[in-house]
Amino acid sequence: MAEPILQDGKLYIGTSRKPDDTNNKPEYLELKFGNRHGLVTGATGTGKTVTLQILAEGFSNAGVPVFCADVKGDLSGIGAIGEAKDFLQKRADQIGLTPYEFQQFPVIFWDLYGEKGHRVRTTISEMGPLLLSRLMNATDAQEGVINIAFKIADQGGLPLLDLKDFQALLNYMGENAGALSSQFGFISKASVGSIQRELLILEQQGAEQFFGEPALKISDIMRTTNDGRGAISVLAADKLMMNPRLYGTFLLWMLSELFEVLPEVGDPDKPKLVFFFDEAHLLFNEAPKVLIERVEQVVRLIRSKGVGVYFVTQNPLDVPETVLAQLGNRVQHALRAYTPREQKAVKTAADTFRPNPDFDCATVITNLGTGEALVSTLEGKGSPSMVERTLIRPPSSRLGPVTDAERKEIMGVSPVAGLYDEDVDRESAYEILTARAKKAAETAAAQQEAATQEASQPSSGGSRWTLPGFGDEEPASPSAAKPKARSGYQRETIAEAAMKSVARTVASSLGRALVRGILGSLRR
Incomplete structure (x- = not known):
């Protein structure tokens, strides 16, 4: 037969x-x-x-x-x-x-x-929060934070392509946990830290090579x-x-x-x-x-x-x-x-x-x-x-x-030879957040320099200094100098929160911020 x-x-x-x-x-x-x-x-x-x-x-x-x-x-x-x-x-x-x-x-x-x-x-975005949570063996609380991270990325126009993108976003979430929790649900800084440690383990196991483009x-x-x-x-x-x-x-x-x-x-x-x-x-x-x-x-x-x-x-x-x-x-x-x-x-x-x-x-x-x-x-x-x-x-x-x-x-004559062998690193969450950090740092430095210059210049009378909040002609009344009471919580956009957080951190150490990066480790 x-x-x-x-x-x-x-x-x-x-x-x-x-x-x-x-x-x-x-x-x-x-x-x-x-x-x-x-x-x-x-x-x-x-x-x-x-x-x-x-x-x-x-x-x-x-x-x-x-x-x-x-x-x-x-x-x-x-x-x-x-x-x-x-x-x-x-x-x-x-x-x-x-x-x-x-x-x-x-x-x-x-x-x-x-x-x-x-x-x-593949990219972090294509992997999705469910599979990424499985990959990281995340707890229920950590999985909730990961889902929030994807939501923030979607609303903020922050493409999540590789591990450094996700790390930068987690850094941002940790620094702005209070403001973001009111919009997206409770964000525990402890959970954010645990996820960051898991990311480090994944990176050491070679997962860093899996996430990126071309997908x-x-x-x-x-x-x-x-x-x-x-x-x-x-x-x-x-x-x-x-x-x-x-x-x-x-x-x-x-x-x-x-x-x-x-x-x-x-x-x-x-x-x-x-x-x-x-x-x-x-x-x-x-x-x-x-x-x-x-x-x-x-x-x-x-x-x-x-x-x-x-x-x-x-x-x-x-x-x-x-x-x-x-x-x-x-x-x-x-x-x-x-x-x-x-x-x-x-x-x-x-x-x-x-x-x-x-x-x-x-x-x-x-x-x-x-x-x-x-x-x-x-x-x-x-x-x-x-x-x-x-x-x-x-x-x-x-x-x-x-x-x-x-x-x-066999690989030399493959129909996909040359299509996936080189990394492509286009602008994504890491670069966007880093650029916003740099801009916020420059703005904070400019404001500080302007305030310092204004404070250091004497008035035309020679016996009075011009201070922030006071004019040359006539001091403002005490009641006018008092800050207005907040009538309600004003939600910040992702960009505003990032810029404020970055400005607070960077103002005292501008040079180190630009070298090290405050929203995640720079690419090595």
């Missing part, structure tokens, strides 16, 4: 095995159900990465762009042509995949740090080649995994951007994009309820945008039930059942499949070999197929990482 990888709008996954090794049949994922999302689970070393690789290959050959993260560094081999190996050929013979041909796929390498791929950035355009991960294949965007995540919260927040931001940007398309013949979320447990670990609700909403609604989301993780319990219920295409590799939690995971995985009378799912899950999985995909009118014990097909691209030289060569 010889089955092609793609046949009649179907993506070939592997061949199922019957208990008596007769009537084996190929297992497919129908492209029209590719946007119904999926789940790939299994213990370490059971073949999840290879399954991700062959799914990405199949979608690419069908003209569907793919985005995936390379957590261990070995998924990069999808950008190089496969190499003949005995165990791969043996698997191809077992499942009847003849001829078994090797292929190189169109790959775009990305990296938040710009070391193993093109730089990936990633979603269209650049949805490219197709001239021969009709979908580009496979591979995010280098081995270093990024050292900061798991940044990893999870970044991928969730991408999903949110896709949800916001893409138009409704209903149920297309094939997905517009397939998004693989590897190490998915990092997204849900200790996630607040509001964030899980956001993920659930995005997963539920993004299907109508033509985007398929596939979660890849070790344990099906890593994914909340509300999200798990929306994943129609499933590939379950072997699980271990040594602990009570692992035994529960086996039962959960088995219960989610449409039963097969030929075997007991719970028993088979613990006995699956490497590169073997239980597979159930949507078919017919969208109902799940009966679960089958399946030998996963071998990949057509290289099994293992590309070399540094190969990676550099």
Whole structure:
């Protein structure tokens, strides 16, 4: 039996095995159900990465762009042509995949740090207060301050692009907490200080490189080649995994951007994009309820945008039930059942499949070999197929990482080469607040100098000094010199409050203010 990888709008996954090794049949994922999302689970070393690789290959050959993260560094081999190996050929013979041909796929390498791929950035504004709060592990009080910061930035025309913009705005909020609290709600200086400390930690972890411009355009991960294949965007995540919260927040931001940007398309013949979320447990670990609700909403609604989301993780319990219920295409590799939690995971995985009378799912899950999985995909009118014990097909691209030289060569001919590699630092909140600070300082200095000069000049009579508030002809009456009582609180605009705060601070040390900057640390 010889089955092609793609046949009649179907993506070939592997061949199922019957208990008596007769009537084996190929297992497919129908492209029209590719946007119904999926789940790939299994213990370490059971073949999840290879399954991700062959799914990405199949979608690419069908003209569907793919985005995936390379957590261990070995998924990069999808950008190089496969190499003949005995165990791969043996698997191809077992499942009847003849001829078994090797292929190189169109790959775009990305990296938040710009070391193993093109730089990936977004702005503070695009990240939004919810995801930024998650990234900073903010408390409820701190999250409230972050929301107020975004409100102030919107009303004050202060673009928040990078970390120094947000730091400058927080400095301004701390100095004017009293006035701003009456307009936007209580602003605790302690909360502002805590957020600033978290920003420092993020900066030390490399998040500073993630925020800025040029920001990633979603269209650049949805490219197709001239021969009709979908580009496979591979995010280098081995270093990024050292900061798991940044990893999870970044991928969730991408999903949110896709949800916001893409138009409704209903149920297309094939997905517009397939998004693989590897190490998915990092997204849900200790996630607040509001964030899980956001993920659930995005997963539920993004299907109508033509985007398929596939979660890849070790344990099906890593994914909340509300999200798990929306994943129609499933590939379950072997699980271990040594602990009570692992035994529960086996039962959960088995219960989610449409039963097969030929075997007991719970028993088979613990006995699956490497590169073997239980597979159930949507078919017919969208109902799940009966679960089958399946030998996963071998990949057509290289099994293992590309070399540094190969990676550099691929990046050199990339369609996005040169678009994201250089930083762009346009005028934003930091520059605007710094300019206002400088102007306020100059105004304060000019007023002080004028007052000093006026006070130092004697009157025409020689025995009387001209003081502020007094004329040369006749002193003002005592009642006129008294300040008027305030009849009510007068709200200050953001610019006025900033200028007054800055003037108070700068008047005594103008030179130091201009060098050091009083609204946040200057760019180093």
